[in-house]
Amino acid sequence: MVTKWGDRETRRRDIVAAGQRLLIESGYASLQMRDVAKGAGISPGTVYTYFPTKEALYATLYAERLEEFVEKIEPLCTDTHNPEDLFVAVATEYLEMYRVYGRELTIWAVLGGEVEMDDQAGAQLILAAARAYDTILHTVERLRLDEADDPAMVVTVLWSTITGLADHFTSVRQHLHPQNWDETVRFAARKLITGTGTPG
Structure with missing residues (x-):
């Protein structure tokens, strides 16, 4: 039509x-x-x-996909009490987004002014990324066992791990090792949960 x-x-x-x-x-x-x-x-x-530039269109597409990512993980972050299952679900959903959007233009490039972009597209992307970050942060605060841990630091490690895994499994590097995504993401979840003292 x-x-x-x-x-x-x-x-x-x-x-x-x-x-x-x-x-x-x-x-x-x-x-x-x-x-x-x-x-x-x-x-x-x-x-x-x-869209005045290709980058503005891309930022809009990325922001909308981030919003979709948040809509999918929010119910899990609110209701799931098993940290391992939650980590696997969030990381797997992130992997699907990263395949298309994560490897080209990062939110940090926008924040750092490395990418020329109109204010509206940049703001939309920053807001979407902030919403994703806040969702994960509130979940960490809800689930954490060790009160001495800084939730923001936990999110930094979790986000970095998820991004690293996604980057690995969307590049040629995934063929260097026999482990598949499911095995690797479960292993990472168990090790992170043990390290943070969160009950499994």
Whole structure:
């Protein structure tokens, strides 16, 4: 179905959907505004009225995927009392997001001003990342056993571990070892839980 002229919000969704398809199928290098326009059924000039740069479009796509990530993990973070199962579920959901979004533009590049981006797209990405961080932080505060541990430090280690695992299993390095994702993420969860004194 062709979007009616003047339906700005639906037109934006068409652009976002076209961008998502390109990223999932071919990665960041394929996110060319001309191809996005073709996929959305509009002219390249129209795409730029919604997203001034490729980076702004990518940041929007990444922010929306982060929001989806949070929506999926929030119920688990609220209701699950088994830290190992929770770590595995969150890490596995993160892996799926990282396959498409995690390897190109990081939230830290945006915060550090390394990427030229309009304020709206940058703010959207930062807010989405903050929501993900807060969800994990509140879960750590809820589950922690050792009151001496700094929850923010625990989140830093957890997030770094999850990102490292995702990076490993989305690169050629995964073929260097016989262990698969399920074995590795369970092992990491057990070791982290033992180290933090959290009840399993």
